[in-house]
Amino acid sequence: AQKVTQAQTEISVVEKEDVTLDCVYETRDTTYYLFWYKQPPSGELVFLIRRNSFDEQNEISGRYSWNFQKSTSSFNFTITASQVVDSAVYFCALSEATGTASKLTFGTGTRLQVTL
């Protein structure tokens, strides 16, 4: 069965610090997708990024970057120069491609608090 582990329950940083959110996954499949979602205090789930298992290129989007390493089954998320608006709960998720229907498995989330 697939599993996603976000070992960091809460992280607190001061604005402008860099912060990395860890995500470790388990899957028996060779074809899968990894996601990061942001849940701000307003409660909605905001899609941040998707990465498929065949693409290990790291990605950068503004202050956000993602490091995908199949060798360690990790898909870590770094925020550079954090801002107060980054305060949210961040979820890592995994989807396997199956013969019937895929399921999205979420980690338990990391709450990030950015203070002035």
Place this chain on the structure above:
Amino acid sequence: NAGVTQTPKFQVLKTGQSMTLQCAQDMNHEYMSWYRQDPGMGLRLIHYSVGAGITDQGEVPNGYNVSRSTTEDFPLRLLSAAPSQTSVYFCASSLAPFVLTEAFFGQGTRLTVV
């Protein structure tokens, strides 16, 4: 473009009452699913559907019923509400059922059972 619409946004129920959480999407997505979010547990899959007339159980299906009579709608029914069902519920849809390359979420329904 409305995306995924959930109603209601908030609901308080008494133990034993029944109710239906509504979910509708206008993107012609085949795959729809319901999750519940509890503190420290992340999001857990309740039920999902890969198309009209087809539903299946997820990780935590007990106490919930679903049906999919149309592509657009995927209601979640609580048959006899219990305090353990106090949670935030999210509906999600995705174009392709076999490979979830993306998932669109509704705004969530905060349910309290007293």
